[in-house]
Amino acid sequence: MISKRVEKIPPSGIREFFDLVLSKPNIISLGVGEPDFIAPWRVRERAITALEEGFTSYTSNKGLKILRRTIASYLKKKYGLSYNPENEILITVGVSQGLDLALRTIIDPQDKVVVVSPHYVAYPALVELNLGKVVFLETTSQEGFKVNSKELHRILKKEKPKAIILNYPSNPTGVTYSKEELKKIWSVLSKEDVVVISDEIYGEIVYREPHIPLASLKGAKSKVILLNGFSKGWAMTEFRIGYACGPKKIIEGMTKIHSFNMLCAPIISQIAGDEALKCRGEVDAMVKEYRRRRDFIVKELNRIGLATVKPEGAFYCFPSLKKYKMDSLEFAKRLLLEEKVAVVPGKAFGASYQGFIRISYANSLENLKEAIIRIERFLKNCGS
Protein backbone atom coordinates (compact mmCIF):
# COMPACT_ATOMS: atom_id res chain seq x y z
CA MET A 1 0.00 0.00 0.00
CA ILE A 2 2.93 2.39 0.44
CA SER A 3 5.18 3.90 -2.20
CA LYS A 4 8.43 2.21 -3.23
CA ARG A 5 10.19 5.42 -2.25
CA VAL A 6 9.04 5.18 1.35
CA GLU A 7 9.51 1.43 1.53
CA LYS A 8 13.15 1.80 0.49
CA ILE A 9 14.08 4.16 3.35
CA PRO A 10 15.48 2.26 6.34
CA PRO A 11 14.20 3.36 9.77
CA SER A 12 16.49 5.69 11.68
CA GLY A 13 19.32 3.59 13.17
CA ILE A 14 19.06 5.66 16.31
CA ARG A 15 15.36 5.17 16.95
CA GLU A 16 15.63 1.41 16.39
CA PHE A 17 18.34 1.26 18.99
CA PHE A 18 16.55 3.48 21.46
CA ASP A 19 13.44 1.35 21.46
CA LEU A 20 15.76 -1.26 22.93
CA VAL A 21 17.13 1.23 25.48
CA LEU A 22 13.72 2.39 26.64
CA SER A 23 12.75 -1.16 27.46
CA LYS A 24 15.55 -1.47 30.06
CA PRO A 25 15.67 0.09 33.57
CA ASN A 26 18.71 1.91 35.12
CA ILE A 27 20.39 2.71 31.85
CA ILE A 28 22.91 5.55 31.52
CA SER A 29 22.03 6.93 28.13
CA LEU A 30 24.80 8.59 26.16
CA GLY A 31 22.66 8.16 23.12
CA VAL A 32 20.12 10.87 22.70
CA GLY A 33 20.92 13.95 20.67
CA GLU A 34 19.24 16.46 22.88
CA PRO A 35 20.24 18.77 25.72
CA ASP A 36 19.70 17.41 29.22
CA PHE A 37 18.88 20.97 30.32
CA ILE A 38 15.45 22.47 30.21
CA ALA A 39 14.65 25.62 28.28
CA PRO A 40 15.49 28.88 30.15
CA TRP A 41 12.76 29.93 32.56
CA ARG A 42 12.09 33.25 30.85
CA VAL A 43 11.36 31.36 27.61
CA ARG A 44 8.92 29.04 29.35
CA GLU A 45 7.35 31.93 31.23
CA ARG A 46 6.87 33.89 28.00
CA ALA A 47 5.21 30.83 26.42
CA ILE A 48 2.88 30.48 29.41
CA THR A 49 1.86 34.13 29.37
CA ALA A 50 1.40 34.05 25.60
CA LEU A 51 -1.08 31.24 26.09
CA GLU A 52 -2.80 33.15 28.88
CA GLU A 53 -2.98 36.18 26.61
CA GLY A 54 -4.84 34.04 24.10
CA PHE A 55 -2.27 33.54 21.35
CA THR A 56 -3.84 30.48 19.75
CA SER A 57 -4.15 31.51 16.10
CA TYR A 58 -2.23 30.88 12.88
CA THR A 59 0.47 33.39 12.00
CA SER A 60 1.53 34.56 8.56
CA ASN A 61 3.08 31.72 6.53
CA LYS A 62 6.52 33.28 6.84
CA GLY A 63 6.20 33.49 10.62
CA LEU A 64 5.64 36.37 13.03
CA LYS A 65 7.19 39.58 11.78
CA ILE A 66 8.57 40.35 15.24
CA LEU A 67 10.46 37.03 15.31
CA ARG A 68 11.85 37.47 11.80
CA ARG A 69 13.03 40.94 12.77
CA THR A 70 14.61 39.69 16.00
CA ILE A 71 16.41 36.92 14.07
CA ALA A 72 17.64 39.45 11.49
CA SER A 73 19.08 41.73 14.17
CA TYR A 74 20.57 38.76 16.08
CA LEU A 75 22.41 37.55 12.96
CA LYS A 76 23.54 41.08 12.14
CA LYS A 77 24.83 41.78 15.63
CA LYS A 78 26.45 38.41 16.22
CA TYR A 79 27.88 37.63 12.78
CA GLY A 80 27.54 40.79 10.69
CA LEU A 81 25.09 38.90 8.45
CA SER A 82 22.29 40.89 6.81
CA TYR A 83 19.01 39.22 5.92
CA ASN A 84 15.84 41.06 5.01
CA PRO A 85 13.12 39.86 7.43
CA GLU A 86 10.50 40.55 4.75
CA ASN A 87 11.67 38.02 2.19
CA GLU A 88 14.92 36.30 3.18
CA ILE A 89 13.84 34.61 6.44
CA LEU A 90 11.28 31.84 6.94
CA ILE A 91 10.23 30.48 10.33
CA THR A 92 10.12 26.67 10.21
CA VAL A 93 9.08 23.80 12.42
CA GLY A 94 12.64 23.07 13.51
CA VAL A 95 15.65 22.65 11.27
CA SER A 96 14.06 19.31 10.35
CA GLN A 97 11.36 21.05 8.35
CA GLY A 98 13.86 23.60 7.04
CA LEU A 99 15.94 20.79 5.57
CA ASP A 100 12.98 19.16 3.89
CA LEU A 101 11.73 22.48 2.48
CA ALA A 102 15.19 23.40 1.19
CA LEU A 103 15.58 20.07 -0.59
CA ARG A 104 12.06 20.15 -2.05
CA THR A 105 12.63 23.67 -3.30
CA ILE A 106 15.94 23.13 -5.06
CA ILE A 107 16.12 19.55 -6.33
CA ASP A 108 14.39 17.80 -9.22
CA PRO A 109 14.17 14.00 -9.44
CA GLN A 110 17.61 12.39 -9.88
CA ASP A 111 19.48 15.55 -8.94
CA LYS A 112 22.54 14.73 -6.87
CA VAL A 113 23.08 16.01 -3.36
CA VAL A 114 26.41 15.67 -1.58
CA VAL A 115 26.17 14.58 2.05
CA VAL A 116 29.31 14.87 4.18
CA SER A 117 29.83 11.74 6.28
CA PRO A 118 29.63 10.76 9.04
CA HIS A 119 26.32 12.57 8.78
CA TYR A 120 23.17 13.39 10.73
CA VAL A 121 20.81 10.45 10.21
CA ALA A 122 18.08 12.42 8.45
CA TYR A 123 20.08 13.75 5.49
CA PRO A 124 20.20 10.74 3.13
CA ALA A 125 16.58 9.81 3.90
CA LEU A 126 15.33 13.33 3.17
CA VAL A 127 17.28 13.52 -0.09
CA GLU A 128 15.83 10.19 -1.22
CA LEU A 129 12.29 11.04 -0.13
CA ASN A 130 12.63 14.10 -2.36
CA LEU A 131 13.73 11.81 -5.22
CA GLY A 132 17.30 13.07 -5.22
CA LYS A 133 20.43 10.92 -5.33
CA VAL A 134 22.86 10.96 -2.42
CA VAL A 135 26.58 11.24 -3.05
CA PHE A 136 28.64 10.73 0.09
CA LEU A 137 31.77 12.72 0.78
CA GLU A 138 33.49 10.73 3.48
CA THR A 139 35.78 12.28 6.04
CA THR A 140 38.28 10.34 8.15
CA SER A 141 39.38 10.39 11.77
CA GLN A 142 42.96 10.87 10.50
CA GLU A 143 41.87 14.20 9.07
CA GLY A 144 39.84 15.06 12.17
CA PHE A 145 36.57 14.32 10.31
CA LYS A 146 37.00 17.53 8.33
CA VAL A 147 36.14 18.01 4.66
CA ASN A 148 39.19 17.54 2.48
CA SER A 149 39.12 20.32 -0.12
CA LYS A 150 40.76 18.18 -2.83
CA GLU A 151 38.18 15.45 -2.34
CA LEU A 152 35.41 18.04 -2.36
CA HIS A 153 36.74 19.44 -5.64
CA ARG A 154 36.96 15.95 -7.16
CA ILE A 155 33.39 15.05 -6.18
CA LEU A 156 31.92 18.34 -7.38
CA LYS A 157 33.64 17.99 -10.76
CA LYS A 158 32.72 14.33 -11.19
CA GLU A 159 29.15 14.27 -9.86
CA LYS A 160 27.96 17.78 -10.72
CA PRO A 161 25.56 17.88 -7.74
CA LYS A 162 22.75 20.38 -7.42
CA ALA A 163 23.37 20.84 -3.72
CA ILE A 164 25.59 19.94 -0.80
CA ILE A 165 24.59 19.65 2.86
CA LEU A 166 27.16 20.89 5.33
CA ASN A 167 26.75 20.58 9.09
CA TYR A 168 29.05 22.14 11.64
CA PRO A 169 29.51 21.82 14.54
CA SER A 170 28.79 18.28 13.46
CA ASN A 171 26.44 15.63 14.63
CA PRO A 172 27.94 13.01 15.22
CA THR A 173 31.59 14.14 15.57
CA GLY A 174 31.37 17.55 17.27
CA VAL A 175 33.91 18.79 14.74
CA THR A 176 33.71 22.36 13.54
CA TYR A 177 35.71 24.73 11.30
CA SER A 178 37.81 27.81 11.82
CA LYS A 179 37.38 30.80 9.51
CA GLU A 180 40.49 29.80 7.55
CA GLU A 181 39.23 26.24 7.07
CA LEU A 182 35.82 27.51 5.96
CA LYS A 183 37.42 29.88 3.48
CA LYS A 184 39.29 26.94 1.96
CA ILE A 185 36.06 24.97 1.59
CA TRP A 186 34.23 28.00 0.20
CA SER A 187 36.95 28.67 -2.35
CA VAL A 188 36.15 25.24 -3.84
CA LEU A 189 32.36 25.56 -3.55
CA SER A 190 32.22 29.09 -4.93
CA LYS A 191 33.60 27.96 -8.29
CA GLU A 192 30.82 25.44 -8.87
CA ASP A 193 27.14 25.79 -9.61
CA VAL A 194 25.95 24.28 -6.35
CA VAL A 195 23.58 25.36 -3.59
CA VAL A 196 24.90 24.88 -0.07
CA ILE A 197 22.48 23.88 2.66
CA SER A 198 24.33 24.79 5.83
CA ASP A 199 22.85 23.17 8.93
CA GLU A 200 24.29 25.20 11.79
CA ILE A 201 21.91 24.05 14.53
CA TYR A 202 24.82 23.54 16.96
CA GLY A 203 26.32 26.96 16.19
CA GLU A 204 25.69 28.26 19.72
CA ILE A 205 27.64 25.38 21.27
CA VAL A 206 31.31 26.02 20.47
CA TYR A 207 34.30 25.78 22.79
CA ARG A 208 37.34 27.40 21.24
CA GLU A 209 36.71 29.73 18.36
CA PRO A 210 33.48 31.60 17.65
CA HIS A 211 31.09 29.98 15.22
CA ILE A 212 31.32 31.39 11.70
CA PRO A 213 28.23 30.97 9.50
CA LEU A 214 29.23 29.94 5.98
CA ALA A 215 26.92 32.62 4.58
CA SER A 216 29.01 35.31 6.30
CA LEU A 217 32.02 34.61 4.06
CA LYS A 218 32.52 37.05 1.22
CA GLY A 219 30.29 36.19 -1.74
CA ALA A 220 28.66 33.19 -0.04
CA LYS A 221 25.23 34.55 0.88
CA SER A 222 23.76 34.24 -2.61
CA LYS A 223 24.37 30.47 -2.73
CA VAL A 224 23.83 29.42 0.87
CA ILE A 225 20.68 28.40 2.72
CA LEU A 226 21.42 28.90 6.40
CA LEU A 227 19.38 26.63 8.67
CA ASN A 228 19.25 27.21 12.38
CA GLY A 229 16.91 26.94 15.32
CA PHE A 230 16.39 26.85 19.04
CA SER A 231 16.42 23.12 19.80
CA LYS A 232 20.05 22.72 20.84
CA GLY A 233 21.49 26.07 21.94
CA TRP A 234 18.44 26.97 24.02
CA ALA A 235 17.39 23.41 24.96
CA MET A 236 14.03 23.95 23.24
CA THR A 237 13.69 20.72 21.26
CA GLU A 238 10.00 20.25 21.94
CA PHE A 239 9.06 23.79 20.94
CA ARG A 240 9.84 22.59 17.37
CA ILE A 241 10.99 25.94 16.11
CA GLY A 242 13.71 26.98 13.68
CA TYR A 243 14.40 29.26 10.74
CA ALA A 244 15.84 29.33 7.26
CA CYS A 245 17.68 32.30 5.75
CA GLY A 246 18.69 32.54 2.14
CA PRO A 247 18.31 34.18 -1.24
CA LYS A 248 14.85 35.69 -1.79
CA LYS A 249 13.93 33.31 -4.60
CA ILE A 250 14.75 30.19 -2.57
CA ILE A 251 12.98 31.47 0.55
CA GLU A 252 9.93 32.26 -1.60
CA GLY A 253 9.96 28.69 -2.94
CA MET A 254 10.31 27.24 0.55
CA THR A 255 7.51 29.49 1.82
CA LYS A 256 5.22 28.30 -0.97
CA ILE A 257 5.61 24.65 0.09
CA HIS A 258 5.43 25.58 3.77
CA SER A 259 2.14 27.44 3.17
CA PHE A 260 0.60 24.23 1.82
CA ASN A 261 2.04 21.60 4.12
CA MET A 262 2.38 23.43 7.45
CA LEU A 263 0.69 26.84 7.11
CA CYS A 264 2.98 28.20 9.81
CA ALA A 265 5.04 27.21 12.84
CA PRO A 266 3.11 27.17 16.17
CA ILE A 267 2.56 30.70 17.45
CA ILE A 268 3.52 29.93 21.06
CA SER A 269 6.85 28.50 19.88
CA GLN A 270 7.46 31.56 17.71
CA ILE A 271 6.87 33.86 20.69
CA ALA A 272 9.14 31.66 22.82
CA GLY A 273 11.84 31.76 20.10
CA ASP A 274 11.71 35.54 20.12
CA GLU A 275 12.30 35.52 23.88
CA ALA A 276 15.10 32.94 23.55
CA LEU A 277 17.23 35.27 21.46
CA LYS A 278 17.43 37.56 24.50
CA CYS A 279 18.81 34.81 26.79
CA ARG A 280 22.59 35.04 26.42
CA GLY A 281 23.55 34.21 30.00
CA GLU A 282 21.52 31.00 30.11
CA VAL A 283 23.06 29.75 26.85
CA ASP A 284 26.59 30.59 28.00
CA ALA A 285 26.01 28.67 31.24
CA MET A 286 24.94 25.55 29.33
CA VAL A 287 27.93 25.79 26.99
CA LYS A 288 30.26 26.14 29.98
CA GLU A 289 28.87 22.95 31.46
CA TYR A 290 29.10 21.07 28.12
CA ARG A 291 32.75 22.11 27.88
CA ARG A 292 33.49 20.74 31.36
CA ARG A 293 31.92 17.42 30.36
CA ARG A 294 33.68 17.41 26.99
CA ASP A 295 37.05 17.85 28.69
CA PHE A 296 36.31 14.98 31.04
CA ILE A 297 34.86 12.48 28.59
CA VAL A 298 37.42 12.98 25.81
CA LYS A 299 40.34 12.61 28.21
CA GLU A 300 38.84 9.47 29.74
CA LEU A 301 37.88 7.84 26.42
CA ASN A 302 41.42 8.30 25.11
CA ARG A 303 42.82 6.94 28.38
CA ILE A 304 40.81 3.71 28.13
CA GLY A 305 41.83 3.13 24.52
CA LEU A 306 38.87 4.55 22.61
CA ALA A 307 40.73 7.07 20.45
CA THR A 308 38.63 10.22 20.16
CA VAL A 309 39.07 13.32 18.01
CA LYS A 310 38.62 16.34 20.29
CA PRO A 311 35.29 17.97 19.46
CA GLU A 312 35.17 21.77 19.43
CA GLY A 313 31.40 22.06 19.34
CA ALA A 314 27.98 20.40 19.85
CA PHE A 315 27.74 17.74 22.60
CA TYR A 316 28.96 14.64 20.80
CA CYS A 317 32.16 12.74 20.35
CA PHE A 318 32.87 9.88 17.98
CA PRO A 319 35.40 7.44 19.45
CA SER A 320 37.07 4.71 17.43
CA LEU A 321 36.77 1.02 18.40
CA LYS A 322 39.83 0.12 16.33
CA LYS A 323 41.90 -1.06 19.27
CA TYR A 324 39.18 -3.53 20.27
CA LYS A 325 38.44 -4.68 16.71
CA MET A 326 34.71 -4.70 17.34
CA ASP A 327 31.80 -3.90 15.11
CA SER A 328 29.92 -0.91 16.54
CA LEU A 329 26.50 -2.57 16.62
CA GLU A 330 27.84 -5.56 18.53
CA PHE A 331 29.75 -3.21 20.84
CA ALA A 332 26.69 -1.06 21.52
CA LYS A 333 24.36 -4.02 22.08
CA ARG A 334 26.76 -5.80 24.44
CA LEU A 335 27.58 -2.60 26.35
CA LEU A 336 23.89 -2.04 26.83
CA LEU A 337 23.14 -5.58 27.96
CA GLU A 338 26.24 -6.12 30.11
CA GLU A 339 26.82 -2.65 31.61
CA LYS A 340 23.61 -0.74 30.93
CA VAL A 341 25.28 2.09 29.03
CA ALA A 342 23.67 3.23 25.79
CA VAL A 343 25.73 4.64 22.93
CA VAL A 344 24.84 4.84 19.22
CA PRO A 345 26.57 2.52 16.72
CA GLY A 346 28.59 4.45 14.13
CA LYS A 347 26.81 2.75 11.24
CA ALA A 348 23.77 4.97 11.86
CA PHE A 349 25.90 7.86 10.56
CA GLY A 350 27.29 6.19 7.43
CA ALA A 351 28.19 2.73 6.17
CA SER A 352 31.95 3.35 6.55
CA TYR A 353 31.70 4.14 10.26
CA GLN A 354 31.10 0.65 11.64
CA GLY A 355 34.24 1.04 13.70
CA PHE A 356 32.99 4.04 15.68
CA ILE A 357 30.35 4.89 18.26
CA ARG A 358 28.63 8.19 18.96
CA ILE A 359 28.62 9.38 22.54
CA SER A 360 26.42 12.27 23.58
CA TYR A 361 27.69 14.01 26.70
CA ALA A 362 24.42 15.85 27.22
CA ASN A 363 24.26 14.08 30.56
CA SER A 364 25.42 14.95 34.09
CA LEU A 365 29.12 14.75 34.94
CA GLU A 366 28.17 12.26 37.66
CA ASN A 367 26.55 9.97 35.08
CA LEU A 368 29.47 10.42 32.69
CA LYS A 369 31.89 9.35 35.44
CA GLU A 370 29.83 6.25 36.17
CA ALA A 371 29.54 5.50 32.45
CA ILE A 372 33.33 5.58 32.06
CA ILE A 373 33.73 3.12 34.97
CA ARG A 374 31.28 0.78 33.28
CA ILE A 375 32.79 1.14 29.79
CA GLU A 376 36.29 0.50 31.16
CA ARG A 377 35.07 -2.64 32.95
CA PHE A 378 33.33 -3.77 29.77
CA LEU A 379 36.50 -3.30 27.71
CA LYS A 380 38.54 -5.28 30.25
CA ASN A 381 36.03 -8.14 30.00
CA CYS A 382 36.16 -7.95 26.18
CA GLY A 383 39.94 -8.16 26.28
CA SER A 384 40.07 -11.13 28.66
Ligand SMILES: Cc1ncc(COP(=O)(O)O)c(C=O)c1O
Ligand atom coordinates in the same frame (compact mmCIF):
# COMPACT_ATOMS: atom_id res chain seq x y z
C1 LIG B 1 22.50 18.12 12.66
C2 LIG B 1 21.09 18.22 13.07
N1 LIG B 1 20.24 18.93 12.30
C3 LIG B 1 18.93 19.05 12.62
C4 LIG B 1 18.41 18.44 13.75
C5 LIG B 1 16.96 18.61 14.06
O1 LIG B 1 16.78 19.87 14.63
P1 LIG B 1 15.33 20.45 15.00
O2 LIG B 1 15.00 20.00 16.38
O3 LIG B 1 15.53 21.93 14.90
O4 LIG B 1 14.38 19.93 13.99
C6 LIG B 1 19.26 17.68 14.57
C7 LIG B 1 18.72 16.98 15.76
O5 LIG B 1 19.34 16.13 16.34
C8 LIG B 1 20.62 17.59 14.22
O6 LIG B 1 21.47 16.88 14.98
